[in-house]
Amino acid sequence: MKLHIAVLPGDGIGPEVIAQGVKALKAIAMEFGHVFTFEYGLVGGTAIDAVGNPLPESTLELCKKADTILFGAIGDPKYNMDPDSKIRPEQGLLNLRKSLDLFANIRPVIAYEDLLNKSSLKKKFIKDADFVIYRELTGGIYFGDKIISEDGNYASDSCGYHRFEIERIAHLAFKAAQSRKHKLTLVDKANVLESSRLWRKVLMELAPQYPDVNLDFLFIDNAAKQLVMNPKQFDVILTENMFGDILSEEASVIVGSVGLLASASIGPKYAMFEPIHGAYSKATDKGIANPIASILSAAMLLDHFALFEEAALIRKAIDKSIKLHITTPDLNMKYDNISTSKVGDFIEDFINNPEETNLNFTNIHLGQSTII
Ligand code: IPM
Numbered sequence: 001m002k003l004h005i006a007v008l009p010g011d012g013i014g015p016e017v018i019a020q021g022v023k024a025l026k027a028i029a030m031e032f033g034h035v036f037t038f039e040y041g042l043v044g045g046t047a048i049d050a051v052g053n054p055l056p057e058s059t060l061e062l063c064k065k066a067d068t069i070l071f072g073a074i075g076d077p078k079y080n081m082d083p084d085s086k087i088r089p090e091q092g093l094l095n096l097r098k099s100l101d102l103f104a105n106i107r108p109v110i111a112y113e114d115l116l117n118k119s120s121l122k123k124k125f126i127k128d129a130d131f132v133i134y135r136e137l138t139g140g141i142y143f144g145d146k147i148i149s150e151d152g153n154y155a156s157d158s159c160g161y162h163r164f165e166i167e168r169i170a171h172l173a174f175k176a177a178q179s180r181k182h183k184l185t186l187v188d189k190a191n192v193l194e195s196s197r198l199w200r201k202v203l204m205e206l207a208p209q210y211p212d213v214n215l216d217f218l219f220i221d222n223a224a225k226q227l228v229m230n231p232k233q234f235d236v237i238l239t240e241n242m243f244g245d246i247l248s249e250e251a252s253v254i255v256g257s258v259g260l261l262a263s264a265s266i267g268p269k270y271a272m273f274e275p276i277h278g279a280y281s282k283a284t285d286k287g288i289a290n291p292i293a294s295i296l297s298a299a300m301l302l303d304h305f306a307l308f309e310e311a312a313l314i315r316k317a318i319d320k321s322i323k324l325h326i327t328t329p330d331l332n333m334k335y336d337n338i339s340t341s342k343v344g345d346f347i348e349d350f351i352n353n354p355e356e357t358n359l360n361f362t363n364i365h366l367g368q369s370t371i372i
């Protein structure tokens with residue numbers, strides 16, 4: 001298959017982690033005889049620094065003409081401490097999502113058996129947790145009217161949803177549940193918010209079309225608790241934009257590191273693949289950023305184009321890296337000096353030599369003797 005991929009490294013650790021995602025895709029292309037070409041674009045704080053715009057027109061054009069998009073990370077702390085700043089890195093990502101109509105953000109959460117000890121939650125509650133969050137991505141409070149009064153003493157953001165915005169992602173979530181454990185949980189705040197009541201109403205109306213899906217409802221406050229108390233009860237979680245942002249970050253506690261969670265942002269025409277984590281600026285260029293979320297995003301990209309065998313091989317490589325403790329310090333329980341690119345090298349090597357022995361991999365990637 002030929003794929004022209006727009007690569008948007010973004011800010012902070014974005015460039016380091018995305019380089020590993022690209023490395024994995026190149027290895028897959030070589031192994032399976034695909035032709036993947038990569039074209040880079042500016043976005044976020046780096047784009048502001050370079051051209052004064054977090055989403056330059058050229059980047060948007062690149063994304064539109066490419067077959068798909070791999071995204072790194074966004075954000076720069078210097079803007080966070082300047083509430084008056086009119087221009088912000090995050091606008092790059094938000095405008096991209098909106099301009100490309102990427103309304104469904106799919107965030108799978110699977111607890112790795114070998115990392116159960118890394119979670120601050122008790123093993124017995126998280127073992128076998130396996131669910132997916134369908135987060136609405138182009139509506140709600142993120143994109144509602146924003147007001148700041150003239151005197152600067154009042155501000156508001158409004159949360160609104162049209163029926164069609166709820167319906168289109170609800171259909172995807174129902175279908176996902178049909179292909180999984182047949183359970184769909186809508187997370188909302190319908191006891192307080194009018195917009196949540198519309199979500200509930202629409203979901204109840206659609207439910208008869210999916211008789212094999214067990215639909216239930218949770219308020220966000222309760223869901224936030226249930227997610228860490230008993231994550232195994234979930235299969236598909238559907239929720240609006242901001243609740244999904246918060247819940248998915250919370251879900252990273254289950255897997256042991258936010259550096260493990262990837263996502264697909266899907267629209268009618270375009271698709272973008274992005275880690276759920278931010279730019280983690282403190283870690284920039286230190287080689288400590290976990291590249292797995294970016295590499296998993298690459299696997300989700302392959303799934304999107306029905307390259308299932310290829311995606312499975314990436315996941316197998318990730319499993320192996322975790323098993324052999326070839327991981328960055330956020331996860332490593334054995335070695336303290338495995339860098340971002342080292343993890344990427346391991347994944348690449350595994351893709352090229354999936355039948356290699358554990359011993360060989362350990363020797364090679366820990367810089368020990370390669371002769372066994
Ligand atoms: C995410 C991020 C973004 C969001 C930020 C960087 C704008 O937190 O993708 O979860 O809030 O959507």
Ligand code: MG
Nearest residue numbers: 245246249276
């Ligand atoms: Mg987030």
